Every structure is written in structure tokens, then in C-alpha cells.
Amino acid sequence: MIFIVLPAYNEEQKIGRVIRDLFQHGFKNIIVVDDGSDDNTVSEAVTAGAKVLKHMINRGQGAALQTGNEFVLQNGAEIVVHFDSDGQFNVNDINKGIEKLIEENLDIVFGSRFLDTRSKVPFFKKYFILPFSRIINNFITKLNLSDVHNGFRIMHRRALEKINITQDQMAHNSEIPRLVKENNLKYGELPVEVLYFENGQGVSGGLKILWDLLIAKIN
């Protein structure tokens, strides 16, 4: 069984369309983890037909993914896809990733916006935040990933059973690769499209990730 997990925080404008798009592409088990949104994310997700799990307070994307992972594991997932609920990813990339996972017998596939030319990554993100992050991350995790802050990933049950996310905020982006290394899991990278219609986290978000990462390392 394939599950899609969508972490969501205040995504009422976009989440309905993302869920409908996933259903139209034949995905059936769509799990939204709402993280204490104070807008209509939950009702939009329910109306679009997703199953919604809720955190009563905002705990962060990492915590939401762990909630989603535990739920799908208990419900018989063979494969789980982590996918953003703001419409920045392309649903057409999912099947390519699942095929790669199966054909190459991988435990986890990481999405990367740097492996083809579809993503028009904003300048500051492309040349400052992400390269800096990549150097630190790959040093800490001992994995060689081209895109360390990409929310698109596909995990086989084998990886789900080993990867327990304890970083509630964005530092799970380095925790997951570290656990992949520690558990000797087989990984690959998939070119994925990331659409930019706004600036996402911007500069402060990027700095916050670096901060989380350093704290995680010190702890």
C-alpha cells in the first residue's frame, strides 16, 4: 500500500488543489498532518477527501512527518511519500520515484531540485542558503546529497521502521540522512520539480534551519 503524507501549516489556499491532484493521479491514501493551523486547512483537506491527523499546537514539520510515519506504519504502508501541501511539487514526479525505489531496490529516495533544469530556484537560495546548508549537512550526515532541504522523499517500509524523527522543526532534513547512514540504508536521488510562486521560507527560514542543525549537532 502506498501512502502520501502531507505536512500542513496554514495551507487553506493550496491544500485542496494538491489533494485533488493526487486523487486524480490515482493515489488513494492521502494523509494530511495538520500542525495546529489557525486557518481552514483542516476543513479544506477533509472536503477534498484526505484523512486528517491533527496536532493541537504547532510542533513543526519534523514532528508532523513523524506523526504521519507512525500512522502509515500502523496502517500497513509499504511505501510512504512525503509531499508538500503548498503545491510546489509536481505530482507527476511521484511515480518516477516509486519506480526508482522498486527497480533499484532502494530504502529511500530523496527529491532534488538540482538534478534537472525544471526548477527556477531563487538566487539567494540557490547560491547561498542551499550550498552552505549542503556542505554542513553532508559533513554531519556523511551522505552525499545534492539537495538537503527538499521535502519530497519516498521511503520504503524498511526505512520507515528504522527512521524515527526526533527533530520537530526543520532539522529532520539532516536527521533523516544521518539515520540513513547509521542504518546502512540504500538511498538514491530523484530529479524533482520545485515551483516558485513565492519565496517560501526566505532568508530567515534558511538561517533558522542552520541554527536547528547546529543545535542538533551539539545535542
Ligand SMILES: Nc1nc2c(ncn2[C@@H]2O[C@H](COP(=O)(O)OP(=O)(O)O)[C@@H](O)[C@H]2O)c(=O)[nH]1
Ligand atoms: N506540519 C507542519 N507543516 C509545516 C510547518 N511549516 C511548514 N509546513 C509544511 O511543510 C511544507 C513546506 O513548507 P514551506 O514553508 O513551504 O517550506 P519551503 O517550501 O521548503 O520553503 C508545506 O506543506 C507546509 O505547509 C509546520 O510547522 N508544521
Ligand SMILES: [Mg+2]
Ligand atoms: Mg513551500
